[in-house]
Amino acid sequence: MGIQKSEIIELEHKLIEGIKTNNVQFLDKILHDDLLFLAPNGEVITKAIDLASHKAGEMVVDVITPTIQEITIIDDTAIVVIVYDTKGKMLGNPIQGQFRYIRIWKSFNDGYKVIGGSCFKL
Secondary structure, X not given: OOOOHHHHHHHXXXXXXXXXXXXXXXXXXXXXXXXXXXXXXXXXXXXXXHHHHHHOOOEEEEEEEEEXXXXXEEOOEEEEEEEEEEEEEEOOEEEEEEEEEEEEEEEEOOEEEEEEEEEEEO
């Protein structure tokens, strides 16, 4: 049986909770070791950079409301397009607005992991 959209939707909601609560243990499990993510400023974020940011409490999420726009399944990979209405702080600077993400999930023997993504402000 292949990837089901309902599984990916559930994982997206768990990921949001992990981000909101800075659950580094969960994020470590769900992010692939070779993750590459493009931040809105063009910076390439690795798993190590992302986890360090959460460990340091550099990201504070006050509000994050997701709207999943599309999920495409290709074999053992899911591509998700999602918009977040976000309010919080990053490195002490306020962030607010809508951000569109593309996130790529891949199935592995030990579960689904995020292998890549990107986001930009709408």
